[in-house]
Amino acid sequence: MSAPAPNPRAGAVSAVLASNRLGIPSVVFFVMAAAAPLTVVAGGATTGYAVTGIVGIPVSYLAVAVILALFAVGYVAMSRHVVNAGAFYTYVSHGLGRPAGVSAAFVALLAYNAMQIGLYGGFGAVLADYLAGRLGWAVPWWACALLGWAVVGTLGVLRVDLNGRVLAVMLILEIAVAVVFDLVMVAHPAGRVVDFATLAPAHIFAAGIGAALVTAITGFVGFEATVVFSEETKDPKRTIARATYIAVAVTGLLYALSSWAMSVATGPDRIVEAARADGTELMFTLVAPHVGPTLVDVGHLLFITSLFAALLAFHNTVARYLFALGRERVVPAALGRTNPRTGAPLFGSLTQSLLALGVLLGYAVAGLDPILHLFFWVTVTGGLGVLILMAGTSAAVVGFFARDPHEEPAWRRALAPALATLALVTVLVVTIREFAVLLGVAPTSPLRWLFPASYGVAALLGLGWALLLRAARPRVYAAIGWGAASATVPPPPTVPAAARPASHARV
């Protein structure tokens, strides 16, 4: 963080406050570490090719980056006008009403848990592969996953966030390695022709593209966290907006470049086949003949650390969602308590860890595949949940500004969010229609409905819970969406019992 030049006219208060605030780089590094570029490039893109069999993955990343940038316009604008700006359900409660907000909160809890727990599959399998390949140790994937789980759980309770500088260095290394690998792959194209076929926009309208689009969205999850810092930045009006666009642009270009480079190295017609054969090793296999083993090793290690950084980031996301909801007393108030010594959302963190442990043990006992059934299926289901949330949030932005424009220009408050809603809902519909392709199962498989339906159940539970709160605990209901600031919400006006019409009498 660089210190700004002191404004000679500003007083001591402004100077002190500015010195403690975040600049654009801090925010970008924080959210991009959660998005974990190497995890997406080496893990998400390759598995995406393999499972969906769609070659349009690179252009999907670009298309999604454009949609998300459009979404960010209204999202960032609204973040300046709401408290507890870090959580999607806040936007939904302020824009579409509290019942919808609680529905969104439940969907978010499911989605971020799915993102996090799914990543354990990737982490476990990749670490186990690495140990077997390098050291000849035969460790089952679930043992590696449990190791990661223990470390994440401990760091979560102690609230040891990875140090900002460590994250920044790791992130820059990850990006550097990915770019070097990309250049190597493009320099050694299959059949000596650099083919741009996988970037053709025509793929966007091809059958099965929904699967590719939601795979791409999954890769961006985490970028929405920029607004968490809206109260902590030097210039709330510009820092958050710029950081968000930078994060979307850099990740989008990197993902598209890398997934395209892989298709160049294998040839577009062979990419799916190669991805099915090599899985998450594909990128390393493709560059290994052209670079030294050291660089491949560094790439492997960074892949593992990036998976770990993502695990920790999503663990903290879930813990903080539970904390905010606990402070509102929408969920038990104990979840809103922190470890006094560290400020870790204690019970939120433990709850997430317990859930993850249950799922991991279940997968280990059932003998399911960590990459396909856990990493890919569960994280893209998480991506689907975040897609639902983004569509809902985008609609909420329109609703929020329709009631009060807050002096925002029409582009930010109406036009961009409306277009983004339309785009996101379209992607959502296409995705759900093609969920069988995404999972790689037969169109008749009940699984294709089971995964999306879980969000319907979560949303209905949230709706029911909100209506219950409205009837039984109006004070809690009034503060929905306010997170840590819920105590500042004035209690709802109480109607004297005698003045209340009989039909509204409390039962």
Added chain:
Amino acid sequence: MRLADRFYLAAHHDVTGRPRLHARAMAYGLAAGLLAELLYARRILIDRGRLAVVDRTPPPDPLAHTVLDHLVTEAEHTGVRIWLDFLSHDAGERVGQRLWRQGLVRREESRRMWRTATVYVPADMNVAAWCWIKLATKIKRAEELTPEEVALAGLVVQTGLDAHVLAGAPRAARDYLHELTDAAWPPLRELLVQTGVAIGGGVLSSRT
């Protein structure tokens, strides 16, 4: 002993002087303590999230005087939250020095992770422990608190220090504590709520 001093001693280990709270809770708790001192000295008033100086007479305590000076000099800032943010920046150091000047703590240099930091170690562990044990005892016995003790109790709740102060206490004691702070003098309650929001916001943006 002044309010912020008592909170400082309660929030640090009686013998080692190590903090019992994370940095953000400590900083905002102490900042709120300093504002509460001015509130009780009737120098400022808090209403609907705004803070106003109502009496410019310098308080006898030099630190309270300094804080009031800041409030008067930059009266264009009226948000309670802004002042909490500002004071939290060095409240720990300022209150530590005030305790040191009173001879209640010793200064010790501590070397951890290549950095030298000043730790204020209580001069008398009994005096330090009394700050929170007296409060805990009164709450457990459901006795009436003085207005300043209510403020201290409020800071304890908002910073999460109640986990330490009321460790092992029955549920009734916790309920009584929350009852007390819920029914506090409205300007104080507003200050406490804003303190809790600032600390909770830090949890959400992982800046604790």
